[in-house]
Amino acid sequence: MERVAVVGVPMDLGANRRGVDMGPSALRYARLLEQLEDLGYTVEDLGDVPVSLARASRRRGRGLAYLEEIRAAALVLKERLAALPEGVFPIVLGGDHSLSMGSVAGAARGRRVGVVWVDAHADFNTPETSPSGNVHGMPLAVLSGLGHPRLTEVFRAVDPKDVVLVGVRSLDPGEKRLLKEAGVRVYTMHEVDRLGVARIAEEVLKHLQGLPLHVSLDADVLDPTLAPGVGTPVPGGLTYREAHLLMEILAESGRVQSLDLVEVNPILDERNRTAEMLVGLALSLLGKRIF
């Protein structure tokens, strides 16, 4: 692929920390588009998807927060990606991770795809298992067909057996059970330590053999010392080289066709280093090599 389309989703309605809506700007300021052009890509910035200005700080009551607002924004994203010409590689800039319901469903265009979800969390909660009611803890379950029917009816897009999680180190109890029942393959940080990222990446490619791949990269998979600008930091994350090596090996497969960069919160960041980390990883995934 030689053409890249960048789409921003300035959404924080799925999370309870304000500021992640500024993630798309931070990623653009980190020179994502210019550096992709330096790699030889033709890059088009499609701008941002409209997101409701409902104020997350004014949330009232229980239940799923901002279900309809999130659904609407993710649906616009889904339609935008599905309308891209074949051969254009979409990069979606978040925004909280609930946007990935739209990006995966849109990039898949109704076909079978493999999903590599690189995240400290599994985002596999349902309204029944979620401790918080925040939708950004649910998108991978929704994509797999589990969750609120208002979401699964439009975003169900993958077989959970075609989903692999990498870098996980924080799971809710109900989520663990659902992941096992659904047959999602999970590489926690325990496996990263034991097996190393190179072997995991090769196993991921083998497990998802023959499928086009969507990579959903949550900034909180990185160790918080490298990526402090996230709403839900968890100690013990991927190192700089582990994260790059994972991207480099996935890039070598030639099968990655779409990417999300999510959960960058510039308010919590230090001099935009979290956005810069994610941009560096995107470049590795799109073929930037050391030598």
Ligand SMILES: [Mn+2]
């Ligand atoms: Mn996530």
